[in-house]
Amino acid sequence: MAFAPKRPQKEINYEEVRIYTEEELHNYTEEELKNFKIKHDIPALEDLEKGPWPSFVADAKREALHRKKLAEGRTMVDKDVVDDLLGQLELSFNDGETHWKHGGIVGVFGYGGGVIGRYSDVPEKFPSVAHFHTLRVNQPASKFYKTGFLRALCDLWEYRGSGVFNMHGSTGDIILLGTTTEQLEPIFYDLTHELDQDLGGSGSNLRTPSCCIGKARCEFACIDTQDLCYELTMHYQDELHRPAFPYKFKIKVDGCPNGCVASIARSDFSLIGTWRDNIRIDQEAVKAYIAGEIKPNAGAHSGRDWGKFDIQKEVIDLCPTGCMAMEDGELKINNAECNRCMHCINVMPRALRPGTDTGVSILVGAKAPILEGAQLATLAVPFMKAEPPYDNIKELLEKIWEWWMEEGKNRERLGELIQRKGLPRFLEVIGVPAAPQMVKMPRTNPYIFWKEEDVPGGWKRDIKDYRMRHKR
């Protein structure tokens, strides 16, 4: 099968779009790099050049040298911007405090998100980072790239920005760290016109949706995570670029309950692939695992001698629902009791596979602690088919947004609104009945908010009538 974009995608031929020549890209020697000092003293940071893990300081220094050796006029942002970035970081270590000012409203015309204003509070010491704004660039679903695109992006960002990236930001975007206000529009123009690429979200809007690797290279994926992520991203471009929400709203798509993009902890709207039929079993492969012919858990534990694989101890006894057993040399699963935790499938991927009648479980309201405390997402819809164009998912999402935009207070995340108004009210809003799957246990207090229509005869009563039966 193949997936088609909403509109034809521009093929990026780096040779056609490039800014820098090969000579410019290889403009320093290893020897020069060894002897290179940036313009500030950074003893603490230089300590971080040692040790085996990739050193961001060593990396930043070669960018600094490379920029320095470009000819005048070959960067639109100061050539020593990386020097100043490191210099300010060293100063922050010394002071034990950040030196970035609070916010600043900058952006590109017509968008309310995608750019975060950033200014140094010590511009006299580090003039090249006086203005140092971030752009968030919407990553391709599950972060595969062709090098032509990346190289072109590197040229664009080195020319018009600091040349420093985050691959990737916490929400998933490609982060371009540091440019001036003047360069924002030229960058956006070339991003859209030449790289066929848009910005991501920031502020009180839909944040850039993200997804796991899904069916591209994972046998556990129950849904087309990239397609669903792309479709929602494209369908809600307006919500992504123009803040109209009470606060941020994150959507993440996990292909199975293993949850590799952490949607259950990190998204207001968490879509997690699952199945409602039976786990597929290959009994021959089960036997091969038992016989020790195949390493359990795809070899994830092979660095230590854990002894011979024991299916009883390692799979059946660890099943949280106790729904598995060996009978007559065959593995039996009582699928009606299975809660799809994935453990058995993770341990024996060659013997067990998720079912084929797949869809998503939808959970809502996860968030970090600010303000009412951290929340994990709450199960709202146990199962929903997830097939293009995903109208059922969009309809649910829009009902949620409508309620949140109506009722949500400034800077109130969906999960907090649900807490404030109660899960029963939320279920009413999305039009689904209550189900025991949505709670860990029923309530322990009897303070039930009955509604007037729940009670025969309503709430209007006459005190005189009452007094006919009961003297004062």
Place this chain on the structure above:
Amino acid sequence: MALSQERLGKYNPEKPTENRITDIGPRHFWDFFPPVIQKNYGKWLYHDILEPGVLVHVSETGDKVYTVRCGGPRFMTAEYIREICDIADKYCDGYVRFTTRNNIEFMVTDYEKVEALKKDLLSRKYVSGSYKFPIGGTGAGVTNIVHTQGYIHCHTPATDASSMVKAIMDELMDHFTGMTLPAHVRISIACCLNMCGAVHCSDIALLGIHRKPPIIDHEVIDSVCEIPLAIAACPVGAISPDKTPEGKKTVKIKEDRCMFCGNCYTMCPALPLSDKLGDGVAVLAGGKISNRISEPKFSKVVVPWLPNNFPRFPEVVEVVKKILNAYASDARKYERIGDWAERIGWEKFFEKCDLPFTEHLIDDYRLAYDTYRTSTQFKFTEAAWEVSRAAGGIK
């Protein structure tokens, strides 16, 4: 068409809407999939970790794809990305992938190429000796740390992230390149309680925290902030309206109510909290995202504060190693840190990890009661005897 080189490129500030392209979204994923991924999309049967950092995925078509996973710094330069591209062009027909946890994945279809690719990756080092592309991050080990901006680019941090990642991973290299732990361990860093890195469900989370209430910039607060919003931003109602002796509008703060969340500063730049002696790092442990065996769960605060000892955070590194070592030697196969702590009991966790338990670790915010023990099912540790002695129960 080429990337523009004029100062303002092809953008015309006189006519900002001219030829403007908007709302085109991200690049479509399909075009960026290598041919073997396109061909076998949805057909993968199983995978194996051949060695730490090297995976093979096998398709029902018989195709195989080998992935070599490398740890990368999340903060990376154009120079570094170009080097990634050079490698991808040389071995992977110009395709490369990044993972959710900041790893870089190089995929090849020919097993013969794996050794050469590995050798090339490991041969690439910075002049100072650090690997550029360490191979690992698979299976029952420690994979790359997800983290936030810190002092590199944020206005609210209580610590720095990139430096802490470097300091910790330098010490945990063997766990990145090995698979000797009972299960995988996910470490995350967030520089303040805003947690743009959402570290609240990690096996080990390191969180920057403030410990001093905001300083009020009376001079400017009324001009740079919406005072009512700043007041409303406080979750514990510690901020109230006030006037300076000169009659200027400002706020006052009940400092003993402050829980140092920093939400007021997010709303109002005239209420900074950061402080060299006040700020530091809390350590949380035992959270998870996966639904495997046990439900996803929050990380719990196990060390309330450690100093920001830049650049290598020795106290933080030591605590992380203590937890990892105790876990490695005591937990059962497949048991995550949180599952282990719950099985042995948190009192044993503190004993085995040799971490002190203080009143700061007992919740007194909302839903605190849910965390109190309401049974006689506990285990005796030295901490329990100390209580008994203090209460006069034993000598």
